[in-house]
Amino acid sequence: MNSAPSISSAPPPPPAQPAASPVSGKAVRPGDRIFLGLSRGSGIALLVIMAAIAAFLTVRSVIAISGDHANFLTYFEWNTSGPEPEFGIAVLAFGTVVSSVIAMVIAVPVAVGIALFISHYAPRRLASPLGYVIDLLAAVPSIIYGLWGALFLVPHLTGLFSWLDDYFGWTGIFSYADEAPRALFTVGILLAIMILPIVTSVSREVFLQAPKMHEEAALALGATRWEVIRMSVLPFGRSGIISASMLGLGRALGETMAVATVLSPSFLINLSLLNPGGGTFAQNIASKFSEADEFGQDALIASGLVLFVITLLVNGAARMIIARRKEYSGANA
């Protein structure tokens, strides 16, 4: 992810030229030619596959959207089987974005904290097992998270939700109507746990690459450990943290089974995050696909295309942020 070179590493010695290498560049050995062909072939194949997927999605989406009797982007219902199908993605876009944002707000600070603890605070004997445990979270299949969420997390959230309602209910966002807590906030918490490992492990690797000389210099000036982290590790790792968060966000946006198991979806936007309502693209596709007729499937594919576009936009924005920050990062100091 982070390709910033470390300034402490000395330039490696130039590799010894193989004696047999031909002086003229024109003589190409068969191995080279085969490898060139193979790599060019895979490159082209990749582009063709991408183009084929895009064409498939677009064609079926166009069929669906042209048969839609409501505005595809702003309509609040999903009804594809009637004689005049009406469906829109407004609720799905809202639910997808909001649940992912909640997940990011919870997961990123925690993940950065864990990563810093592992890389700079914990005794070595504790650091690596802790790292493995966090990485292990990534190995749990998402349906297991879904079942755990539905059977354990949901019944245990009532207390937290009532507490939030007591102190922050006046905001409207945290008002809670004593229903089973299967809301976007629950999904956010579950997604946060699910994206924790990827954000943590990427951040940890980046923090470990922070230039040792910077840290030592700061220590020599009398900085405390926190000051070292604040002045040298975090600035160096900033673009890495953003990249890590984007990887996590990608997973959160597309998560299907866990959301479908935990959320109580409905086609209305509820201002309160603690009351049931909303839905996400992936969850909606999973819930409706098996019983959908052909047109219904087209409609679901069209909604998938919108998710694809949202993911592209988010990733593009992240790349821009990283590109802009790169020159300020420790890597170029």
Next chain:
Amino acid sequence: MKLLQRKNRVRALAVGALAVTGALTLSACGSDDTSGGGGAASAAKTGNIKCEGKGKLLASGSSAQKNAMDAWVQAYSGACKDTSINYQPTGSGAGITTFLQGQTAFAGSDSALKPEEVEKSKKVCQGGQAINLPMVGGPIAVGYNVPGVDSLVLDAPTLAKIFDSEITKWNDEAIKKLNPDAKLPDLKIQAFHRSDDSGTTDNFTKYLKGAAPDAWKHEPAKTWEGKGGQAASGSAGVSSQVKQTSGAISYFELSYATASKINTVKLNTGAKDPVEATVDNASKAIAEAKQVGKGSDLALKLNYTTKAEGAYPITLVTYEIACDKGNKAETLPATKSFLTYIAGKDGQNALKELGYAPLPAEIADKVRSAVASLA
């Protein structure tokens, strides 16, 4: 440098060990799920199966009849070694789609074909069209979780109002009137419906619309159209929510209520006694149904306002869908012989132990003659 290498090696080992342990633990979890259902299947008798045709029979569709299909397939392939039947419980919609594409010999569906689907089927069934053969019935139980209430009677208008968020408290006057003896608490009603599209929802809302048109204003559909309430995925999802949420009520196949020991609502249909959701009562309700299909198409329309003693009208009938004429020559003999078995006495008798309702005699006879006429 050396130290670092050693550390890396240890780390790699540890990661490997953890991965193996993790995989073992997880796969152990996975295998638990599939172990159920085998016991009941052996109940199906293997006598009287006439084997015809050879090879592979593909079918897919309704997941509501999955358990019945599993038992039938096991009994049938035990008797007929030359035929293997592969029924994929992909859902009714997907089952109909693959059938209309000509990929399967027959489809299972929770609701009869729509007219435009019958029209489409003429392409696959050369010289004929697709017909609905009712095969499995089952009561849809309304399960509830109200502390201190073991027996609850409701009628169609009250159910409609509960599921449409018009009645929101368990001690509402309308519920009290139907249950004068029960101690109904001042508790919020949490009505759960299916978040996925489902034939169960379709049949349940058909009942609400049919029995209480004034209280239920929405059109019956696979997608939930009611106001408010909460949703969960699958029959397993809604039944586990009812189990864990105080004040909850929802609808699901009877077997889920039996398995999780959930109390079910008795229906006040206008009969002398409130009707309980049982397999026998569902069969009685199917006997009251009207045939709406023409000829050998046996699409049924249940009589939701029936007042017959012991007829439980919230009942789901699942169909097998095949071509009346123009079935593929290579799969026709096996299809006919399998459908003959499942519509026959042995096949139908096997249903009861699985929590499904056998077809009443009159309808079963019609199904058998329709199967015999397949070409």
